[in-house]
Amino acid sequence: xxxxxxxxxxxxxxxxxxxxxxxxxxxxxxxxxxxxxxxxxxxxxxxxxxxxxxxxxxxxxxxxxxxxxxxxxxxxxxxxxxxxxxxxxxxxxxxxxxxxxxxxxxxxxxxxxxxxxxxxxxxxxxxxxxxxxxxxxxxxxxxxxxxxxxxxxxxxxxxxxxxxxxxxxxxxxxxxxxxxxxxxxxxxxxxxxxxxxxxxxxxxxxxxxxxxxxxxxxxxxxxxxxxxxxxxxxxxxxxxxxxxxxxxxxxxxxxxxxxxxxxxxxxxxxxxxxxxxxxxxxxxxxxxxxxxxxxxxxxxxxxxxxxxxxxxxxxxxxxxxxxxxxxxx
Amino acid sequence: xxxxxxxxxxxxxxxxxxxxxxxxxxxxxxxxxxxxxxxxxxxxxxxxxxxxxxxxxxxxxxxxxxxxxxxxxxxxxxxxxxxxxxxxxxxxxxxxxxxxxxxxxxxxxxxxxxxxxxxxxxxxxxxxxxxxxxxxxxxxxxxxxxxxxxxxxxxxxxxxxxxxxxxxxxxxxxxxxxxxxxxxxxxxxxxxxxxxxxxxxxxxxxxxxxxxxxxxxxxxxxxxxxxxxxxxxxxxxxxxxxxxxxxxxxxxxxxxxxxxxxxxxxxxxxxxxxxxxxxxxxxxxxxxxxxxxxxxxxxxxxxxxxxxxxxxxxxx
Numbered sequence: 009x010x011x012x013x014x015x016x017x018x019x020x021x022x023x024x025x026x027x028x029x030x031x032x033x034x035x036x037x038x039x040x041x042x043x044x045x046x047x048x049x050x051x052x053x054x055x056x057x058x059x060x061x062x063x064x065x066x067x068x069x070x071x072x073x074x075x076x077x078x079x080x081x082x083x084x085x086x087x088x089x090x091x092x093x094x095x096x097x098x099x100x101x102x103x104x105x106x107x108x109x110x111x112x113x114x115x116x117x118x119x120x121x122x123x124x125x126x127x128x129x130x131x132x133x134x135x136x137x138x139x140x141x142x143x144x145x146x147x148x149x150x151x152x153x154x155x156x157x158x159x160x161x162x163x164x165x166x167x168x169x170x171x172x173x174x175x176x177x178x179x180x181x182x183x184x185x186x187x188x189x190x191x192x193x194x195x196x197x198x199x200x201x202x203x204x205x206x207x208x209x210x211x212x213x214x215x216x217x218x219x220x221x222x223x224x225x226x227x228x229x230x231x232x233x234x235x236x237x238x239x240x241x242x243x244x245x246x247x248x249x250x251x252x253x254x255x256x257x258x259x260x261x262x263x264x265x266x267x268x269x270x271x272x273x274x275x276x277x278x279x280x281x282x283x284x285x286x287x288x289x290x291x292x293x294x295x296x297x298x299x300x301x302x303x304x305x306x307x308x309x310x311x312x313x314x315x316x317x318x319x320x321x322x323x324x325x326x327x328x329x330x331x332x333x334x335x336x337x
Numbered sequence: 338x339x340x341x342x343x344x345x346x347x348x349x350x351x352x353x354x355x356x357x358x359x360x361x362x363x364x365x366x367x368x369x370x371x372x373x374x375x376x377x378x379x380x381x382x383x384x385x386x387x388x389x390x391x392x393x394x395x396x397x398x399x400x401x402x403x404x405x406x407x408x409x410x411x412x413x414x415x416x417x418x419x420x421x422x423x424x425x426x427x428x429x430x431x432x433x434x435x436x437x438x439x440x441x442x443x444x445x446x447x448x449x450x451x452x453x454x455x456x457x458x459x460x461x462x463x464x465x466x467x468x469x470x471x472x473x474x475x476x477x478x479x480x481x482x483x484x485x486x487x488x489x490x491x492x493x494x495x496x497x498x499x500x501x502x503x504x505x506x507x508x509x510x511x512x513x514x515x516x517x518x519x520x521x522x523x524x525x526x527x528x529x530x531x532x533x534x535x536x537x538x539x540x541x542x543x544x545x546x547x548x549x550x551x552x553x554x555x556x557x558x559x560x561x562x563x564x565x566x567x568x569x570x571x572x573x574x575x576x577x578x579x580x581x582x583x584x585x586x587x588x589x590x591x592x593x594x595x596x597x598x599x600x601x602x603x604x605x606x607x608x609x610x611x612x613x614x615x616x617x618x619x620x621x622x623x624x625x626x627x628x629x630x631x632x633x634x635x636x637x638x639x640x641x642x643x644x645x646x647x648x649x650x651x652x653x
Contacts, residue, residue, distance in 0.1 A: 050518040050521075165607070167607075198384075199589065200591075201601075204600075228592060229592070229601065262520060266519050267519060267593065268549050269551070273571070277552070278523065279520060283488060
């Protein structure tokens with residue numbers, strides 16, 4: 009299968025007055041054509057920074073990509089000059105941002121903003137661009153797109169704004185779509201529509217999708233592969249079915265067990281003790297050890313490598329995965 | 338009966354033009370009736386804009402309802418003046434959704450939690466604040482710190498301590514966990530359940546996350562554009578939702594099982610505007626089972642079984 013995105017050992021650090029914040033610290037993932045990778049984890053684990061690194065939109069200073077390789081459809085993008093990177097955005101990769109309320113410019117009409125995306129990245133003229141913009145607004149389920157084109161963001165509901173963002177990201181037909189919490193701010197009914205839309209458009213164009221979310225239900229519904237992040241690292245990855253049926257890492261287990269839907273009524277919900285560590289001061293050894301019920305002495309000293317435990321299934325845990333590849337690729 | 342809400346209405350005037358003339362009303366809640374028993378948790382669910390938060394605000398008198406009656410422990414409280422209502426502020430409290438916006442950043446935790454306890458005098462107040470912080474899983478030493486020093490989950494604990502300070506018997510929880518991460522969400526839900534049984538509280542739990550409501554509530558009320566569409570015990574509602582809206586709502590929730598993936602079925606169209614709701618059933622324009630009678634007159638709230646009521650012509 010054709011690999012659209014390959015991230016190898018990505019390190020994105022933020023250099024602040026208080027020290028170095030390691031937002032992404034050695035992440036490797038890959039997505040094939042026509043596949044969806046679900047990137048899961050709690051706030052601050054580095055999911056969004058990973059997506060921003062792919063788009064090379066890390067605010068600098070204070071942020072900087074300090075190591076690793078990102079390959080998009082065979083092109084290594086981290087060494088490209090900014091001017092060429094502008095071409096990559098919109099041609100090879102596009103992004104749906106998390107906040108529909110603040111990601112649209114309030115002083116331009118919807119039409120202008122969608123058309124800008126088309127005209128910046130292609131040679132298409134004004135009238136053709138207008139047609140494309142309208143076509144995609146209709147595709148994402150915005151009623152009366154002709155009228156909506158001349159409206160401003162404040163005249164649209166949250167769900168509509170999110171759909172406009174999606175239209176902007178999709179109208180360029182890029183090989184990779186980064187969707188950063190595309191449905192987090194929305195109601196389940198609108199969420200269902202948007203997830204369906206992403207799937208339909210994917211079936212049409214074969215794009216690869218990096219779906220970032222903290223909602224395990226969305227992942228279960230959408231993803232082919234799953235990578236679980238904790239404290240700037242991937243702690244477990246594998247096919248969706250495998251992760252949901254036979255997870256290995258104690259953190260993944262904790263995430264699943266703390267969901268209210270999986271616990272019987274009247275029973276206490278499982279909780280992961282403690283707090284997420286600050287990116288400025290990760291604990292030594294396994295970053296999860298202070299909160300882990302299984303932690304042994306080794307966990308406090310050595311960092312566990314992400315090792316293969318079954319076909320396509322990797323896990324970074326001394327206790328559960330042992331630290332040695334048990335399966336040859 | 339702890340709390341009874343009868344035919345509650347809250348209309349917000351829409352003012353237009355130079356003279357700010359009232360051009361119409363946003364009917365945020367348009368005739369809501371429900372009741373909560375002592376020690377019970379009632380879940381109130383619905384999409385954003387359906388009026389669920391407005392219901393909560395009317396109960397704690399952050400809003401004065403346009404019409405309808407609210408009865409608390411057999412006393413009518415909706416007609417009381419602000420002074421007369423003061424007595425009830427001690428018994429009815431609220432926990433807000435946004436743990437970042439609902440705490441004053443310039444007040445210390447001790448001032449926030451102890452604001453309602455000024456009458457106790459400095460020494461007693463300090464002691465009580467310390468106790469409250471321990472109750473919600475923080476420590477006494479946190480009292481002198483400011484909100485920005487805490488994480489989202491800890492802030493929500495501060496909000497809960499503030500609500501408990503005056504010793505209420507009824508708590509409105511307005512989306513108390515929707516801004517939190519899964520593992521933190523579980524901690525707060527456990528805390529609320531524990532406090533409920535320890536302090537024998539009655540809860541109105543407002544949420545859009547159905548799995549949370551399913552876990553915590555004894556009974557659930559489903560709202561759509563200012564009206565109650567269905568009410569049932571939690572088991573009954575999740576086992577057999579009757580209203581087409583409830584069914585559509587449930588089928589839009591992603592299942593937590595990769596292997597049993599099914600097609601998501603989004604509800605077509607958008608909800609009607611609460612300024613000018615259509616006659617008849619408010620869900621008619623999007624309903625897959627719509628009939629001719631749906632668009633005429635008021636739809637009755639009918640009792641289908643002992644614990645199950647629904648507002649839909651299919652069950653007449």
